[in-house]
Amino acid sequence: MSEELNKTELAEAGGKTRLYVTADLGEGVAVTLDEGQTHYLLHVLRARAGNLISLFNGRDGEWLAEIAEAGKRGVTATCRKQTAGQHGTPDIWLAFAPVKKTPSDYLVQKAVELGVSVLQPVFTRRTIVTRINEERMAANAVEAAEQSERLTVPEIRAGVSFDKLLASWPTERRLLFCDEGGDAKAMTQAARESRGGPTGILTGPEGGFDPAERAAVRALPFVVPVSLGPRILRADTAALAALAIWQSIAGDWS
């Protein structure tokens, strides 16, 4: 690796392969990559010793690392230079009723790109999906974080019932309830009012919340019902639209 490369050139060199690791990162630190990453590097990218990749772990920024060993015993890469300092992602949670497989994969991927910090599946009365694959969700989240150049991976929480979600919700965290009707606030206004404070977004399943759920959530002091316009949005569209608008007004898009 040439010592003459500047920071931008270094970032470009490593930028094409960007991997999330859990190990600490720092000048000269050697990182052993996991089985999936090893397979990807050896058999998809045909990487060899001396190639450059980028690593991040959600704590130590982004590092350009040089592959030191690439063989049957695995792949090890040595951190050479920090190419980005660590910075956070806005504190925005998404509590969502899981939908069928492909839309859920899609929702996780898009929510990560749009900068969600916590993904919380919630089972409502009309939620048809009864189990979620948290491992699959986590793998999707890592992949989306790698590709979107995030420096963090969102937390994937275990699924909870709707009642438990409301009972355990931190009362200082505003909850924007994506309601289908009634006297809801425009999302733009709710986002402006949530600036600088911890916030969550709650979206329902196909078919919406049932009347008892709607009444229960609307009665809570930290809940703000919000409207997403005159058309009926699918569950995943609603979650992504709400996140995009929130980021553009109260998040890190400006």
Add this chain to the structure above:
Amino acid sequence: MSEELNKTELAEAGGKTRLYVTADLGEGVAVTLDEGQTHYLLHVLRARAGNLISLFNGRDGEWLAEIAEAGKRGVTATCRKQTAGQHGTPDIWLAFAPVKKTPSDYLVQKAVELGVSVLQPVFTRRTIVTRINEERMAANAVEAAEQSERLTVPEIRAGVSFDKLLASWPTERRLLFCDEGGDAKAMTQAARESRGGPTGILTGPEGGFDPAERAAVRALPFVVPVSLGPRILRADTAALAALAIWQSIAGDWS
């Protein structure tokens, strides 16, 4: 059909099956449904004479219609009552570089829910997809319009080259260019400034626009480069985020 049903009850009765037709709609008008709709009504819903459905055509509002005939010769429904007056969808175009099959289907579906008025595929230098299936796009758009309770179906245009798009773009229509970098305006600000005027959104392929394309589009007087935040968004995420933010600020969401 009981004459005592009020407007809300009528809408609920017909609301579950909502079909787009091209024929004129009006009091007592009989509409013959097409082959796909006939199959759906007879073999999926097992509809029978006397059942109620909702019809819209993009011009005459929404009508509750009673199935008059349902048999081998097809399905005919008679308009009984207008349940919603016609109203438009905001004048917002989306010009997008098509991506692989599933994301394109997804993009069309979501863009229709989010209230796009024109969908314009555009082939850029880095667009890998070389053909688009306009029929499939149109069918997806109709289905999304039916399910999202739109009263219109967006226009699906034939794909054009990037150069042709720019050369034929109506100069009075502002074009929000979703750029990946440079001195772009925040999407919220660009949306505020586009209020009340004809507007389009332009998003690129996976891999973005090439430098020559970027220079060409930025040189045009009607183009406003906009930013969608610090993370790299996939092509379809960028299009949906831009549309959602535009609708919430300059469209019909407030």
